[in-house]
Amino acid sequence: MECEPQWRQEPVRSGTCSLSSVMRDGSRVCESPGAGCFQGAGLQFFFDEIELKPYPIARQGLAAVEACRQLAGRNTKGITAITVSVPSAQARVIDHPSWPANRMQSIASIQYQIALALLAPDRLMDFARTPPFVTPTLRSLAAKVRVRTDARLETRYPDTWPAHVVVERSGRRQAALVSIPRGDARNPIEWEDVLAKAAGYRTALTWIRKARPQDPIPQLLDALP
Numbered sequence: 001m002e003c004e005p006q007w008r009q010e011p012v013r014s015g016t017c018s019l020s021s022v023m024r025d026g027s028r029v030c031e032s033p034g035a036g037c038f039q040g041a042g043l044q045f046f047f048d049e050i051e052l053k054p055y056p057i058a059r060q061g062l063a064a065v066e067a068c069r070q071l072a073g074r075n076t077k078g079i080t081a082i083t084v085s086v087p088s089a090q091a092r093v094i095d096h097p098s099w100p101a102n103r104m105q106s107i108a109s110i111q112y113q114i115a116l117a118l119l120a121p122d123r124l125m126d127f128a129r130t131p132p133f134v135t136p137t138l139r140s141l142a143a144k145v146r147v148r149t150d151a152r153l154e155t156r157y158p159d160t161w162p163a164h165v166v167v168e169r170s171g172r173r174q175a176a177l178v179s180i181p182r183g184d185a186r187n188p189i190e191w192e193d194v195l196a197k198a199a200g201y202r203t204a205l206t207w208i209r210k211a212r213p214q215d216p217i218p219q220l221l222d223a224l225p
Contacts, residue, residue: 053183054193055124060090061110063178064163065117071167071174076118076141078170084110085150085164087157095147099139103129115142125196160184 053062064084072079086094096109106112106129115138116123123133156162162179180187 049185051183051185052189052194052197054189054197056107056127056129057113057124058093058108058110059183060086060161061094061108061113061163062183063161063181064094064110064165065113066181067163067165067176067178068114068167069117069121070176070178071165072118072169074118074121076137079141079144079167080170081166081168082114082145083148083166083168084114084145085148085153085166086162087153088149089157090161090163091147091149097143097145099134099142100132102131103127106132109142110147111142111145112138114145115139 051059053059057065064086068082068084084094094108094110096105097111100106100109100112106116112132113124116133119135119138119141120133126133150164153162153164156179160179162177164175164177166173166175182189182193
């Protein structure tokens, strides 16, 4: 006999949603904060494989931003170069050295996203990025980011979308490799991060609902996170 998972409305402490498991003939109800009552039943829960990025960014660049934040934090003083090495498939998506003109370009550009993450991390959640936020310091740091393909990382892709980052500062080099960044199904974000991202969506949708009928569709879509 088969079970049908159904959502309960309240979240549990771990930050995931609990399931109510009901036999299709209605004869039994089993509630748990996860899939424990299905152990040995040979079922797979695809919800556990969902990836949710912590902020708007091309998924191909998420590991690179995380590695940069591990190495530099918010201290950008003395940085002379940042080298991002990724598989070729990722490089084709994220390598955009020219300054972005709109939201979608800013999300794809690893140069812009790294500069934003190190200098203005609170703006990573901005949904209204047309035109993108800019300061002279932001432009200067983005110009120091270079993307390279790395044959050693090709074998890891697409099982993981890794990035090896080198930060050069005052004649010293620091390096970090991130293969499974936060937001990957194997390294999920916390419930607080989900709520923070949802708040951004709510703001965007409220703005769109207030838009006039004659407002252009591309502009409305560009406001979505």
